[in-house]
Amino acid sequence: MSMPFAGPGAPAVGDGRRDANAAAVLRAVLDHGPLARSRIARLSGLSSAAVSRQYLGLARLGLVRERPELTVAGAVGRPQVPVDIDTDGPLVGGLHLGVPLATHCLLDLRGRVVARGQTRYAGLSAEAAVRAAAGPLPAFLAERAQGRRVLGFGAVIGGWVDPEEGSVVRHHQLRMDRLPLRAALERALGLPVRVDNHARAIAQSEILFGRPAARRSLVHLFVGNVVDAAVGIAGVVHRGPRSAAGDVAHLPVADGGESGGDGEDGARCGCGRAGCLEALAGDAALCERAVREGIIPEPSVMLLVDAAATGDRRADRLLRRRARLVGRAAALLTDVLNPEVIVVTETSSMLNAEYLAVMGAELAERSHVCDDPGRLVGPHAGPAVLPVAGGTPALAALYRSPLRAASGGASDSDGC
Ligand SMILES: [Zn+2]
DSSP states (O other), X not given: OOOSSSOTTOOOOHHHHHHHHHHHHHHHHHHHOSBOHHHHHHHHTOOHHHHHHHHHHHHHTTSEEEOGGGOOTTSSSSOOOOEEEOTTSOEEEXXXXXXXXXXXXXXXXXXXXXXXXXXXOTTOOHHHHHHHHHTTHHHHHHHHTTTOOEEEEEEEESSEEETTTTEEEEETTTTXXXXXXXXXXXXXXXXXXXXXXXXXXXXHHHHHHSOHHHHHEEEEEEESSSEEEEEEETTEEOOOXXXXXXXXXXXXXXXXXXXXXXXXXXXXXXXXXXXXHHHHHSHHHHHHHHHHTTSOSSSOHHHHHHHHHTTOHHHHHHHHHHHHHHHXXXXXXXXXXXXXXXXXXXXXXXXXXXXXXXXXXXXXXXXXXXXXXXXXXXXXXXXGHHHHHHHHHHHHHHHHSHHHHHTTTSOOOSOO
């Protein structure tokens, strides 16, 4: 497990301890707010005096605020004014670099989209694509933040991303090879930028803002043009050596019909084997086959879902087949990790719950440890999943180390 700040064994003293206490208060408010200070003390294990001190420090940074209109009168003792995350206060920016296009956004401190936009960059080189995606960002942030402070910026992308180094180690579809993404964006924005793999960022957003069970353990499977995964245990998303965890593109999921007569071409993977998950179930394979069979005029999963919704049985058959393959991959990962939740980010299941049900049924049928189709769910953010993922590395840094992140990375020195 990798934790950028205060690694295991590091003594929490001075600024580190103050930030850890501030984080405990902020997390209690995130999870249970609006709530009274006395309850924050119980949840965080801090004294009421410490909670009040931390509250003042966090309020001064604009992260929390009182909600006097929610005060319950008539309770024994002095009524307590509940406190909550200030969702009208500072924001974070985010960028998701997808394969045909990039999505940028502003998120509030509960990870909700305040504004969003898109940039198309198909056909550009890796460096030119990053420049194209970064181009509109300064004006977008200045105009759409409407005077609210932007605390930081997150950028996420599929493939192998090393957050410590700030680089995209490898992304086949966008032809990126050791691309220094963080440095490029920090130059363009003049803001601290944190980068991560998009599947890990979505897992992190589930831990922060999604179902409580996701905090105990989750597997997240991203199935788009890129296919990758992330694992979170006890609230920590695993990265492993060189942050390489999550490459499930070559998970073997074919059996019988899938790699045989049922589309030999689609089954052949760039790695030389047959039956890999990405080669069978990725957007490129799915759309290529749909175009070849004359179901849709151009490669687009949205068009394929539309075709199925308007009664094209061939489109529906391709999408159900993909859903079964995804369910199979989910079953393999579930047998290894037995997570409480399996989150799948995939376009057709987001637009039509029937495909999510097919995935869940396949999981329950294939897994040796899980017979509950309901353990497989879509992302909590629904269709906003990509912009939310973009801003999540910045929000995760804020909730991990609020005083440091909200005061621009410098240590907080005014004795709160
Ligand atoms: Zn392969």
